[in-house]
Amino acid sequence: MQDIIIIGAGVTGCAIARELSRYDLDVCVIEKSSDVCEGTSKANSGIVHAGYDAKPGSLKAKLNVRGNEMMEQLSKELDFPFKRNGSMVLCFDEKDKGQLERLLDQGRQNGVKDLRIITGDEARKIEPGLSDEVCFALYAPTGGIVCPFNLTIALAENAAVNGVKFHLGTKVTDVLKEDGGYLVKTSKGDFKSRIVVNASGVYAAKIHNLVSDEKINIVPRKGEYCLFDKMVGGLVSSTIFQLPTKYGKGVLVTPTVHGNLLVGPNAVDIDDFEGVNTTAEGLSDILKRGGLSVKQLPTRQIITSFAGLRAHEDKGDFVIGEANDAPGFFDAAGIESPGLSCAPAIGEYLADMIVAKYPAKKKENFVSKRKGIPSMALASPEEKKKLIEENPLYANVVCRCELVTEGEIVDSIKRPLGATTLDGVKRRTRAGMGRCQAGFCSPKTVEILARELGVDEAEITKNDRGSEFILGDIKDV
Amino acid sequence: MEKDLVIIGGGPAGLAAAIAAKEAGVSNLLILERDNKLGGILNQCIHNGFGLHTFKEELTGPEYAARFIDKALKLEIPYKLETMVIDISRDGDFKMVSYMNREEGLVTVKAKAVILCMGCRERSRGALNIPGYRPAGIYTAGTAQRYVNIEGRMPGKEVVILGSGDIGLIMARRMTFEGAKVKLVAELMPYSGGLKRNIAQCLKDFDIPLLLSHTVVDIKGKERVEAVVIAKVDENSKPIPGTEEEIKCDTLLLSCGLIPENELSGGLGVGMNRVTGGPLVNESLETDIEGVFACGNVLHVHDLVDYVSEESAQAGKKAAEYLGVNEEKDSCDKERCAIKETGGKSDDKDTEKADHFIKINAVDGVRYTVPSVIRLSHMEDRQTVRFRVGAVYKKAAIQVLAGDKEIMNLKKAALAPGEMEQVILQKSVLESIPDLEEVTIRVKTD
Structure with a gap:
């Protein structure tokens, strides 16, 4: 019997796992995909919101402001990139200034610091690339950007180092109430646990409704994005929003923490819980709307596009806490935007809640720090030389676009909860994330993965089983 | 380390440039190549058709490369393999070339002249912004060529090819030879971007349909490609609603254009031509930074390697002239004389007219x-x-x-x-x- 099973290894599940790993508890995470960060967490804006969007008093408001506060310290502890680049909400019509004022007021009630409304000219002084049509903007210096993969992976690795077990490629098929806890049925056998935490993203309603009669409903709300070459990553330095519409925050234009430019998302409710395909209409819509914010969107510099699904719960707020009719079953459901910003705070909030009800002792040997994979691209010449001296593989460049070496790739495979797939290597090292989109490095990365994992190259996948790259040897089809 | 001439890339452009420079008397030179052998992309082009202009015979890619590699070895041109140049900067008149490899770590070479021979890369699915899922099974034609010809692996069995660039046409035939079913080649434009002979020899001879004015509008399959949807496009290259057709396949190959790989040139501050994506050059194939030359596909994408070799030999010779002109006058050894014999036009009386620029309008x-x-x-x-x-x-x-x-x-x-x-x-x-x-x-x- 486990103490706690967490269903889902997205950013929310991993944040909860990391917080619970502070305690003397037997915790495991069950994840259907082959890696952590494979669902909603891998395809979003990578924004750490300031916290003016959510209704005062809501969980979204409270946890956003707290998550934003926690992010900087956490980025240092767990060694992932985070930047407080500030954000703006643009207003294109003087008549709409009232909406900015409402956001300002809401933000102040939520406890967001340093918020203010600036004129279009002041906004263009900060961001010369902004459209001349901008007449006012809400400026939030506390807004930030983070790498969603690195955040999630860092939380997961640190949880693993502190004793949390991860069962990847394991799909939960049923959850049943039992004496003293729950029986969790999966594609790889049964698990028993005193406590179950439901952090299963778009599937969270399905899991919740297995054990509770107080039903919730989650709709996958698709958002599509275009990612631009680093050459135009400096088009804006802050995250640029537009006044919200009834479908969400509008299309944003933002630098990513790695220096690309990102435009998106739209918001379309769909039926398919795995429907992460982009559409011609969606992509053209975000480029059109995103283009309103800036003088010119350099669409020739797009290097890839992608879509993610938000887990939108009908009532519009996060559902966090113990189900009323299912003791020991805790939800972290309906985690849509600003879920990424909130993740560290959700982890803290839910772990506190669980320990309050089911007391546990703090571990004495909790390891709070994690060292990330060294980046040759970011290292100074001296640091580069030192890394190569320690390990010559750091001099062998595999991904030319992002300057990722064999040393980094081997590290990403060998470390706790290491990469086993091409996407896993990509998200940990950035190999294949550049302008050639893995055309050059993927055969080499496949070769390194096969060598380090001791398997044939034909077994290496992009992500889940079924996504193999190679379908046999020549004259063997 | 100091070098007169550093050549970045040991493919067809780099080899021809190095040979010409050496023959013109530059002996303190170095080729830096990122792969584990010289020859560049020719090594994976095992089909024939190379060298008709240069050698008046049909060679395979590796054979064509071997002619140049043999010559470079005979001339004792120094080179480094598995060596990636990560930066080029300027220090006065010198160019500082930083490279990395396992043996030496991070090294910076002080060079009097540099020839850029980095070649090009293929346009990716992302740059084409094709909607749909992002499963395994989508490759650029060159990546697929590497899997088949270098690694002996099959990247797919049922193939649709988007784009009728030469690599795509060659791969249509190659995949067919290896037992795959190539269902069709779709081309956005009303004409093919490839050589006529490749359309005949790689598609027509194997009854592979070429659909002009067609493109891929959707990719299906969550883990591996299961189908693509193609559609006819209008004269503005926009898909025409109602013409969609779903084609079952497990692989989509892309041959939709090549992009000169000028990240290093950009870092150095070389002026670029927006049409070619390569540096702006003068008659000597010299960029707007003195002593920095460019040739081959990094300069503009070529159709035949013969022209790459010819152009690159010119760059090598001109780099030698540049170095010769700037050398101390007292060192008129045999090599210097060789420079004078071959490229002696740039002597004193001509340099007075050095300001006479003639612009070429396209x-x-x-x-x-x-x-x-x-x-x-x-x-x-x-x-x-x-x-x-x-x-x-x-x-x-x-x-x-x-x-x-x-x-x-x-x-x-x-x-x-x-x-x-x-x-x-x-x-x-x-x-x-x-x-x-x-x-x-x-x-x-x-």
Whole structure:
């Protein structure tokens, strides 16, 4: 019997796992995909919101402001990139200034610091690339950007180092109430646990409704994005929003923490819980709307596009806490935007809640720090030389676009909860994330993965089983 | 480390440039190559058809490369393999080339001259912004070629190819040879971007349909490609609703254009041509930074490797001239004399005219020219100017104007964007026109 099973290894599940790993508890995470960060967490804006969007008093408001506060310290502890680049909400019509004022007021009630409304000219002084049509903007210096993969992976690795077990490629098929806890049925056998935490993203309603009669409903709300070459990553330095519409925050234009430019998302409710395909209409819509914010969107510099699904719960707020009719079953459901910003705070909030009800002792040997994979691209010449001296593989460049070496790739495979797939290597090292989109490095990365994992190259996948790259040897089809 | 000349890339461009530079007397030179052997992308081009112009015989890619590699070895041209150049910067007149490899770690070479020979990369699915899922099974044609020809692995069994660039056409045949079913090649434009002979030998001979004015509008399959949806496009390349057709396949190959790989050039601050994506160069294939030359596909994408070799030899020779001109006058050894014999036109009396620039205008269907400017003082007796046209023309002519005077009118039965064109300008003709400022190259139609 486990103490706690967490269903889902997205950013929310991993944040909860990391917080619970502070305690003397037997915790495991069950994840259907082959890696952590494979669902909603891998395809979003990578924004750490300031916290003016959510209704005062809501969980979204409270946890956003707290998550934003926690992010900087956490980025240092767990060694992932985070930047407080500030954000703006643009207003294109003087008549709409009232909406900015409402956001300002809401933000102040939520406890967001340093918020203010600036004129279009002041906004263009900060961001010369902004459209001349901008007449006012809400400026939030506390807004930030983070790498969603690195955040999630860092939380997961640190949880693993502190004793949390991860069962990847394991799909939960049923959850049943039992004496003293729950029986969790999966594609790889049964698990028993005193406590179950439901952090299963778009599937969270399905899991919740297995054990509770107080039903919730989650709709996958698709958002599509275009990612631009680093050459135009400096088009804006802050995250640029537009006044919200009834479908969400509008299309944003933002630098990513790695220096690309990102435009998106739209918001379309769909039926398919795995429907992460982009559409011609969606992509053209975000480029059109995103283009309103800036003088010119350099669409020739797009290097890839992608879509993610938000887990939108009908009532519009996060559902966090113990189900009323299912003791020991805790939800972290309906985690849509600003879920990424909130993740560290959700982890803290839910772990506190669980320990309050089911007391546990703090571990004495909790390891709070994690060292990330060294980046040759970011290292100074001296640091580069030192890394190569320690390990010559750091001099062998595999991904030319992002300057990722064999040393980094081997590290990403060998470390706790290491990469086993091409996407896993990509998200940990950035190999294949550049302008050639893995055309050059993927055969080499496949070769390194096969060598380090001791398997044939034909077994290496992009992500889940079924996504193999190679379908046999020549004259063997 | 100090070098007179560093050549970045050991593919066909780098090899030809190095050989020409060495033969012109540059002995303190170095080729830096990122792969584990010289020859570049030719090593994976195991089909034949290379070298018809240069050697008057049909060679495979590796055979063509071997001719140059053998020569480079015979000339004892130093090179480093598995060595990636990560930065080029300037220090006064010197170029600081930083590279990394496992043996030496991070090293910076101080070079008097550099020849950029980094080649090009393929346009990816992301850059094409094709909607749909992002499963395994989507490859650029060159990546698939590497899997099949170098690794002996099959990236797919049922294949659709988007784009009729030469690598895509070659891979249509190659995948068929290895037992895969190539269902069709879709081409966005109303004409193919590949060589005529490749369409005949790689598609027609194997009954593979080429659908012009078609594109891929959706990719299906969550883990591995399961199907693609193709559609006809209108004259603005926009898909026409109602013409969609789903084609079952497990693989989508992309052959939708090549992009010169100029990240290093950009870091160095070299001025770029927006049409080619390569550096702007003069008659010596020298960029706007003195002592930095460019040739091959990093400069503009070529159709035949023969032209890459020819162009690169020119760059190597001109780099040697540049180094010769700037060397101390007292070191007139055998090598210096060799420079004088071969490239002696750039002597004192000519350098007085060094300011005489002639701009080359590309208009009326000519998309660009390489070079885009000629300094009469540095011009050889005959100067090859290469370019591509922007559309298909039947019964047209290439007209060359010096100022407003026609100096050439070359009848062409057909012109196509897939094939590189060239004209050869005579120095004597340009010199005979007083105060000539511009040469214009255009397509003339009836």
